[in-house]
Amino acid sequence: MKAAAKVVQNANGHKRFKSVRTRLVGMTRKPAVAPEETLKAGTAEEPVTPAPVIEKTPSVGEKRQVSFVQLLVFELRVRDAMTSPPITATATDSLRSIQHLMKAHRISGVPILANDVLVGIISIEDIINALDGGHINESAEQWMCRKIVTLRDHFSLVRAVAEFDRHGYGRFPVLDANNRLVGVITRGDITICLMHQLERRAEEAVAKEATLVATRAADEKAHRIVVNTDVKSGDFESAGKLSQRIREVLRARGVAPEIVRRAAIIAYEAETNIIIHSLGGRINTSIDAIKVRIKATDRGPGIENVDLAMQEGWSTAGPLARELGFGAGMGLPNIKRCADEFVIQSELGGGTRLQAAVFLQKAETRL
């Protein structure tokens, strides 16, 4: 009856394990222990154990997410989490001395060795019973538990967890391939190991993110082009050179023609505004990976009524400018229409400051 149950459990466990593993491979993470290896790893001194079960609920063809902790318990081995070297006692040691050993090391179980071979284990319960029964000064071999379940140091932690669930013990002695006692593992050890791993990975992730941000910032800085142009009053011949330059840069960067055109129109209108209306000024343009910023400042005489100036068709352009086709009263409205960001400040007797920006990506595609 017991054997039959074991077989079913095994088959189920194996099946589930495999399905989990398939996803792990899909996520390009290798499980530390292949299922075949895990099954073969059952040793002579312990009963055959079921393969690790990740989830208690059965799932057939149902999508499941493998958590980060689940990945870790596959990756990590018993040897990564166990306390090593173990605190041990010999078979001839008194229970009293073992009690002191437990107190000194704050542990609740001690493997007992005879000629360096694991022969038993004394737990805190055995000590309590000894105090109760008045045999605390007797030797360990008289009272130790001789029926020991051990784990191998190469077992995955997922298997170790399964063993804890299965046997209900507080600790397992851990043997290496040569049957030497190399450590002791408790549930607490597993928790601490996982916490350390999580912390380490979190730190790695943070460091990676910081590097990424720094690289991106450097990239953007490297991609920034600043063009500062002085604009002379009445210099109609030079108009258009700045916008030509902006178009060349943006085109070379593969920016959409419609966006290139908008940036060029802003620069051109800002430039001709300074040529037509001001005593001279300057245009600062900066182009980075995100946007084109155009800042036009002049030395006056300033705009008397900015609201009127923003009105289409309203112009104060002189006869020469009008003769050349300027002065349509559409310059500022054109800039505003083409810009994603637009600010104008002016006062009569002072200068005019115009700031406009065009994003290099369409609104729906940028964050």
Add this chain to the structure above:
Amino acid sequence: MKLKSASKLPALLTCVEARPLTDLAEVELRGCYISDLLSDVLANAQPGVLWVTIHVHRNVVSVASMKDITAVLFTCGRKPEPDIIAEAAEKGIMLLSTTLTTYETAGKLWKAGLR
């Protein structure tokens, strides 16, 4: 929308008696825009059109280039200075000149099928 063959640039030369000022390529025009206000062209002209104007100064070339205008037709027999024509050629903008007025030009282009 399929354009009529008359919308091809060299074919339009005959209907408005235009003389080419730059080399002309066999291209289809996507339409026509007529304005003598540069900002109006910047605001309203579509790329790929023929622009008809009386202005012959350098800013016409700048505006045409900015709006990806295919060709500029100067009316009333006006012609830009050689260095401006050279600049247009360099920017890939075709220039033409006709002795007709803008109004006559517009009528003939419309009749020829340039819509």
